[in-house]
Amino acid sequence: MITKRTKTICIITAILVMTVGILAFIVTRAIGSENDMSKCDNFLSESLKQEISSYGPIVHTIVKAIVENDGKGTTYKELSTFIDTFGNRYAGSENLENAIDYMLNRSIIKNLENVHTEDVPIQTWIRGQESATLLQPRRQNLPMLGLGLSIGTPPEGITAEVLVVTSFDELESRKSEALGKIVLFVPEYISYGKTVIYRSKAASRAAKHGAVAALIRSITPFSIRTPHTGMQSYDANVTKIPVAALTVEDAHMLKRISDRGQKVVVNLKMEAHFGDIKTSRNTIAELRGSEKPEKIVIISGHLDSWDVGQGAMDDGGGAFISWNALVMLKALNLRPRRTIRTILWTAEEVGYVGAKQYYKDHKNETQNWNFIMESDEGTFTPYGLNYVSGNRGACILEEVVKLFAPLNATSSLRSDYVGSDITLWLMDGIPGASLLQRNENYFWFHHSPGDTMDVEDPVSLDKNTALWAATAYILADLKEDFPRN
Amino acid sequence: MITKRTKTICIITAILVMTVGILAFIVTRAIGSENDMSKCDNFLSESLKQEISSYGPIVHTIVKAIVENDGKGTTYKELSTFIDTFGNRYAGSENLENAIDYMLNRSIIKNLENVHTEDVPIQTWIRGQESATLLQPRRQNLPMLGLGLSIGTPPEGITAEVLVVTSFDELESRKSEALGKIVLFVPEYISYGKTVIYRSKAASRAAKHGAVAALIRSITPFSIRTPHTGMQSYDANVTKIPVAALTVEDAHMLKRISDRGQKVVVNLKMEAHFGDIKTSRNTIAELRGSEKPEKIVIISGHLDSWDVGQGAMDDGGGAFISWNALVMLKALNLRPRRTIRTILWTAEEVGYVGAKQYYKDHKNETQNWNFIMESDEGTFTPYGLNYVSGNRGACILEEVVKLFAPLNATSSLRSDYVGSDITLWLMDGIPGASLLQRNENYFWFHHSPGDTMDVEDPVSLDKNTALWAATAYILADLKEDFPRN
Structure with missing residues (x-):
């Protein structure tokens, strides 16, 4: 027989055990958090953290505009029109140059700023x-x-x-x-x-x-x-x-x-044989900074592709989120303090030739480059940022990604390598980032006839465009320059 | 303070609550089982159920031999050698006829019985x-x-x-x-x-x-x-x-x-155009029944394929589990009362031509056919049998699949359709079955250049061979003929 008194004792016992467990859990978490936070407390002032967190409403505006409102589906629409019009865009082909002209024209139509191309000589190779x-x-x-x-x-x-x-x-x-x-x-x-x-x-x-x-x-x-x-x-x-x-x-x-x-x-x-040396072009468009236009945040992808498939994934998606992020910021009239520059690299597939040329041609201005981003590993469902940075920069980025809750993209990963074309600058100590995204199947399609628009989906492209736009905007607008160490 | 007495009471309380829960679970299950079983109690005598369940040790022997011992990997080895030797085997091609000769020869080498082919005229179509x-x-x-x-x-x-x-x-x-x-x-x-x-x-x-x-x-x-x-x-x-x-x-x-x-x-x-009428062949091998050799259980797959890819999945796998099941039963010296006949159909892809010819040529013996099986939807990880049968037969099969626990393949599904070549006989009321297996990706490869040995894996082929051999053996050995209603 179980008496009422015994039952009561049992219930109280159970409650006590649970309470102790929950308290232990909370205490452990708190110690954990404090440790994590204390690491960044050495680097970030409370006011900087507050400044970053004040971009919450702007992130919300950007996400809403791109994922829900007028921007919805535009990256997919622009990309698929481009891909279907040109197919693959091999370095040295007339087709790639036509595609570059097309992007130049689209950039002008969209009122992007400082729209131009810069020449890149290419030793062609013909299959x-x-x-x-x-x-x-x-x-x-x-x-x-x-x-x-x-x-x-x-x-x-x-x-x-x-x-x-x-x-x-x-x-x-x-x-x-x-x-x-x-x-x-x-x-x-x-x-x-x-x-x-x-x-x-x-x-x-x-x-x-x-x-x-x-x-x-x-x-x-x-x-x-x-x-x-x-x-x-x-x-x-x-x-x-x-x-x-x-x-x-x-x-x-x-x-x-x-x-x-x-x-x-x-x-x-x-x-297979080598062909002539031909001229291709990197394509550049900007949103000029309101206060420090000479300071630069770069978002990029490459316009060229292999000569098989359609280059929709590698790297149509990366190029178009970089381009449409700029278009959307412009349309939203969100002009940051620094300049955001979109670069659509050429001839990545044949050895980062466009990036190498740009590196050579812009050696004297990189002291003004704050941050450099490239998307060249797919544009699947994003979940955050993959970055190369010093400790202070890392703490800033950890604060920034917290703002991406509306995109379910608050993860971050500190890495040694985040891009292809941007590697030279990362090696020079310029901080940068790429996407964290669900690209587990990326290599199923990579460099093959299977790289087509069917790999891309409108919802992921919207999310990546929003993530790209918000990251670039915040980093280009923060009061202080992004730290190099 | 919690006294020792209170603790004891708490533990006893917990044990009591758990016991009541477990009992409730067992009772519910038992009622459920009884309900399912009562449906089949009208059809199956206790002695028939015991007879079926007595095949447990034989199933164990078959599974052990094919999945663990000498048979392990033999279906994959035989299939891959065949596929690599012949590639695809299109109806009307010399290649298919060479492949048929090869299987005839392998069947003789493996001491299968009544090994022969039967002619099938084919209106060829050339891509x-x-x-x-x-x-x-x-x-x-x-x-x-x-x-x-x-x-x-x-x-x-x-x-x-x-x-x-x-x-x-x-x-x-x-x-x-x-x-x-x-x-x-x-x-x-x-x-x-x-x-x-x-x-x-x-x-x-x-x-x-x-x-x-x-x-x-x-x-x-x-x-x-x-x-x-x-x-x-x-x-x-x-x-x-x-x-x-x-x-x-x-x-x-x-x-x-x-x-x-x-x-x-x-x-x-x-x-594309029609070519000559050519002669292909269905390939037949048997394990003759010890008591009622005129009564037949058939296991089958088709040897021909489309003219693209390698036809490893469609239907190399199905043909080879059907063939190797017979080989393994023979090697194990497991001779059932009735005859098990393996048929490797020809010209399935161009309209079940081999099966239609066999239907015509064997019209007078099908009263002796007990059960007919075909595997033509992949040979991925099996989980049971998909069958067409009357109510009494269904109850027998439900008992049979219980024995396939060593293969994790105790599921069953009663269907309207279970095969391609065997459809004509199923429509005549002869009961039959195909595999239940994890073939969700079957159509990724189907009728395409992607139908290669990479779709097949040795472990699944072993399991399917064992499931096929055990099913055929039991149904061919039961004292009574498999019921048609």
Whole structure:
């Protein structure tokens, strides 16, 4: 029998235990918070924190305008019109130059300021016709893409037995077998960062041991039989040999066949060659600062793409959130103290050529650059900012992202690397950022025919545009310059 | 203060509350079970239930042998060797006949019984060279696949303006615009069953209103720019016009361009034509029954594939679990009372031609067919059986799947449709089953270049082989024939 008194004691006991637990939780959290906050308290004054937090209403205005009101869907609309009009925009192509003219014109129509282009000389590389054909043990066409800057083959192609290896180490241990062969690298995909070395260095490593050509498994975690291209470079002291990517599926197939002890013979034909030096252009537009126009916050993406697919994701999305963020700020009449500059880089895919030129041409003004941003890893659902900064800057950015609750994008990640074109300036100590976003599937489409408008969606583009616009506005408008340390 | 006595009371209280909860749960479950079981109690005697449950140890033996011991990985190994050796196996191709010879030989090597083929005449259809090129508003190659049995175009192709519609209804409401145009259907993908009508009937619906060709968005929920082919058929009283599938991405692009009011012009070239009547073959192997060899349980898949991709998923996997289940039962010396027959159908993709011929040739023996199974919707992770049966048969199958706990495959679903080749017999009232499996992504690869060995995995193939072998064995060995009602 349980008496009423006992029941009461039990309930009180339970309440006491819960209360102690909750108190312990709160105390632990408070200590945690204090520790986090104390770190930034050394760097940020209360008034600076208040200043940052005072941008809440402006963030709200920007988000509402872009995600809900007149701006809603405009990034997707502008981007898809552009993509459908031009398709891919390869460095050195007339198509890219037409696309740049188009953006110049759109920028003028949208009343952006200081709209202009700056010339970039480009050593062009032309893919030409290309094919890979399995000849033994049976005949099959192998969808492929030559890698950037590869040399071509003789017109009849290169026909040779294939040596399949899974790593550079395996090649080293079997180097005596490589002479006169086509070496196919089928590395396990770990991550893009870790696996892309097999794209960059396949040709040089294979040539070192006398191979006549190199092939790689496309650098992607998932495939529906689509090859992925990308840049490679030849080491200085080895013979240049042609190099191309097969689909993941076909690379796996050739490995299985080879593992069964069967001879694999492939014919590789590539017309790849260097073309003329041509002139492309970086495209610039600004919202001039009201108080310190010489001080600059940059938002950017690259307009060029590979010569396959549509370059909608890489980097149409990044270019257009950077461009439309400026358009929207202008339309909202939100003019910050400093200048916000949108740069649409050219010739990123062929070696950051546009950025390198801009770096050279603008060396004398970068002391005025406050912050530099690039979006070049997709424009999927954002959840915050990925940044490179000193400690004080980090504390400022941690305060800034708190304002992005209306976008569900209050996360931040301090990194060593946040961009492609902007890397040179980051290395010089200029702080910068890219998006934190749900880009887990980015490499499914990257540098392949699958990079199309279907990868992009209007809602994510709106959110990224708003995040980009709000970040640029706040950093360009804060009373003090963004700290470099 | 909490006294020791109070603590004891609290603990006892807690134990009592938990006990009441657990009892309530058990009682509820028991009532639920009783209700389910009472439905089948009208159909199944206690002795039949005991007989079925007595197969537990045999299921365990089969699963252990295939998933853990000697059989482990053999389905993948046999399948991948076959796929890599032959690639795709299109009805009418010499390659398919070589593949059939190979399976005949493998069946003999594996000591299967009554190994033979049965002839199937086939009206061949040849794809030939084909292409689609966007000419206006800009030039772009559009990856495509002609649809089965389509007529071809003149050698220079058909060049016409494209009318984009999202449904047959929209076409009807805009029928006056169709004359002389290429009609492109871009339906929203609902499900394969609901959307595939746009593949089957695009040509006929477009031709009715004077279109010169038809295009469709590939029938898939997800794409990385890969077109999907498949059969279509012409209605009797309309002009035959060429018809092909574009990728999802390109179909969407043409729709966007058209929605902007721009004129879309495409050139479609197809050499598609009918070829000779050729002879293919269904491949049969058996494990002859020990007591009632004339009574038959069939497990099957189709050996032919489309002429793109490798046909590893559609239907290499289905064919090989059906074949290797028989091989494994033979190796385990598990001979049931009735005969288990493996049939590897030919020419499924071009209209169930092999199955139709078998139906005609074996009309007089089907009174002896107990049960018929086909796997033709992938061989992903299985979780049970999908079946067509009368009420009594359903109750038997519900008991059978309980034995598949070692495979985590104890689910069942009673359906109207479970297969492609076996449909004719199911319609005649012969009960049958297919796999319940995690094939949510099946249509990503279906009828496309993406149907390769990368879709298959050794573990799932083992599980499916074991499930297939155990089901076939039990149904072929039960004392009584499987009931038809």
